[in-house]
Amino acid sequence: MQNIFDAKDVQQYIDRINLLTPEAQQKWGKMNAEQVLAHLNVAYSMVFEPEKHKKPSFIAKFLLSNFVKPKLTNELPYKQNLPTSPAFIISDERNFEEEKKKLIGNIQRVQQLGRIAFEGKEHLNFGKINAQGWNNMFAKHLNHHLEQFGV
Template identity: 55%
Template structure:
């Protein structure tokens, strides 16, 4: 698995993102490329712009921690057409270039902060995560969707 905190690996992700175009079409699923980038940005919004999203109540957070977290933070790739949380569903059209710039900025910021900044950091939905769990969650999600669009 790529390391979102490693400059070489983040450069690899950014190179893949930069090969996308407004006309990129998914190999599976229904999202357009602008919606996919916006969808991927939600992961980073929950870290850097959490006020944009409604916090889960205690019952939902317990459920997420108990049943969803294990499959999100491990190294097993996501299956095609996996279900997603409501906050990750993008229904309105987005501006491709803006979403691309945002995701690249978030990736660069995360890499620059480094693994130490994420060790034991509280997740919006899953409680405290190790830097490895943060990496797995972010890198696996990016790889899944970039592969979805053939890059």
């Protein structure tokens, strides 16, 4: 598992993102390249701008933290064509370069904040997550969608 808190690993993600083009064809899924970049940015928005997102009810958060969180924070890769949470569905057109720049900035921000900033950090939907869980969640999500586009 790559380390999103390590500058070298982050640069490898950035290099892969820079290989992505607006014309890239996905191997699976419905979103085009700019929509996937926007989709990836939602995860960071939930961390850095939680006020922009609807908070789950107590019951929903209980279910998410006990049944979804373990699958997102472990080291097993995501399977293709998994259902997407409504908050992550991007169906409108986006600006490829703006979304790419934003994603790279988000990845760099996480790396610069470092592991300590994410140790026990609260997630809007899942409650507290340790730094390794945050790492796994971000790394798996990035890898899944970059592989979706062959980069």
